[in-house]
Amino acid sequence: xxxxxxxxxxxxxxxxxxxxxxxxxxxxxxxxxxxxxxxxxxxxxxxxxxxxxxxxxxxxxxxxxxxxxxxxxxxxxxxxxxxxxxxxxxxxxxxxxxxxxxxxxxxxxxxxxxxxxxxxxxxxxxxxxxxxxxxxxxxxxxxxxxxxxxxxxxxxxxxxxxxxxxxxxxxxxxxxxxxxxxxxxxxxxxxxxxxxxxxxxxxxxxxxxxxxxxxxxxxxxxxxxxxxxxxxxxxxxxxxxxxxxxxxxxxxx
Amino acid sequence: xxxxxxxxxxxxxxxxxxxxxxxxxxxxxxxxxxxxxxxxxxxxxxxxxxxxxxxxxxxxxxxxxxxxx
Numbered sequence: 001x002x003x004x005x006x007x008x009x010x011x012x013x014x015x016x017x018x019x020x021x022x023x024x025x026x027x028x029x030x031x032x033x034x035x036x037x038x039x040x041x042x043x044x045x046x047x048x049x050x051x052x053x054x055x056x057x058x059x060x061x062x063x064x065x066x067x068x069x070x071x072x073x074x075x076x077x078x079x080x081x082x083x084x085x086x087x088x089x090x091x092x093x094x095x096x097x098x099x100x101x102x103x104x105x106x107x108x109x110x111x112x113x114x115x116x117x118x119x120x121x122x123x124x125x126x127x128x129x130x131x132x133x134x135x136x137x138x139x140x141x142x143x144x145x146x147x148x149x150x151x152x153x154x155x156x157x158x159x160x161x162x163x164x165x166x167x168x169x170x171x172x173x174x175x176x177x178x179x180x181x182x183x184x185x186x187x188x189x190x191x192x193x194x195x196x197x198x199x200x201x202x203x204x205x206x207x208x209x210x211x212x213x214x215x216x217x218x219x220x221x222x223x224x225x226x227x228x229x230x231x232x233x234x235x236x237x238x239x240x241x242x243x244x245x246x247x248x249x250x251x252x253x
Numbered sequence: 254x255x256x257x258x259x260x261x262x263x264x265x266x267x268x269x270x271x272x273x274x275x276x277x278x279x280x281x282x283x284x285x286x287x288x289x290x291x292x293x294x295x296x297x298x299x300x301x302x303x304x305x306x307x308x309x310x311x312x313x314x315x316x317x318x319x320x321x322x
Contacts, residue, residue: 018315018319019279019283020315020316023276023280023311023312023315024312024316026272026275027276027311027312030269030272030273030276033268033272034269037266037269077309080309081312081316084312084313085316087317088317142257
């Protein structure tokens with residue numbers, strides 16, 4: 001894997017200079033702060049909007065609701081951002097001819113791809129960490145403190161799920177020359193995985209299946225089976241990247 | 254669950270509002286640069302996206318809307 005270090009530095013610098021990292025981090029922080037607030041005030045908002053028409057008494061929200069809100073928002077919204085980040089990463093460079101230009105330097109194709117994937121995962125990771133910190137803090141203020149270690153582990157699982165969506169889109173971006181086609185693949189995968197997640201036996205080994213152990217970890221519930229889903233998702237990312245690398249080796253740029 | 258006074262709720266909302274406005278302004282400032290070229294060619298369309306598509310608007314612009322010079 002030749003030339004990985006300079007390529008990685010270039011990609012990370014690009015995440016910063018193109019404003020991707022700061023913007024995604026800011027948006028994730030927004031989601032992190034808003035989720036516990038929404039969880040806390042949903043009953044009151046509904047009461048204010050619906051007046052007396054709501055005869056159902058909503059249960060008093062808890063820290064568990066704050067986590068559920070965060071997981072839902074980061075899951076959907078974060079997946080969209082992951083797709084957006086990955087869609088053009090390889091396709092646009094092929095289309096513009098910059099990929100061919102970079103690869104005339106002593107840089108391997110595998111290293112070229114790996115640097116890009118790691119840069120995307122880094123942006124998602126930093127942003128997820130910031131969202132988690134904000135959400136933990138607001139949950140503390142609005143409800144009660146969640147266990148720190150469990151919460152960190154839960155955010156790691158959230159991140160892994162986002163990296164999986166990015167990896168699917170990244171494969172699409174490598175296979176085609178069109179960022180839009182790659183985005184289409186990413187969104188389609190998001191929908192298909194969402195449907196497959198209902199199937200009990202395979203559902204828990206999909207990236208969508210990381211949600212249950214993440215919730216248990218965040219709330220400090222005992223007896224969480226994390227290993228299976230985590231290994232499965234890491235394997236999925238590795239396989240997706242491997243296929244992308246194999247295809248990219250044979251492509252004419 | 255602790256009860257919150259209205260001013261405490263506002264204090265919790267301020268960072269959210271600041272970030273959202275900051276994102277919007279950062280995107281609009283970047284869009285207004287004369288050398289900036291955007292996907293589709295119309296800056297007006299992107300300005301509308303940034304202002305009216307909540308939260309996602311600025312991110313769409315920064316990630317997908319700009320064309321590198």
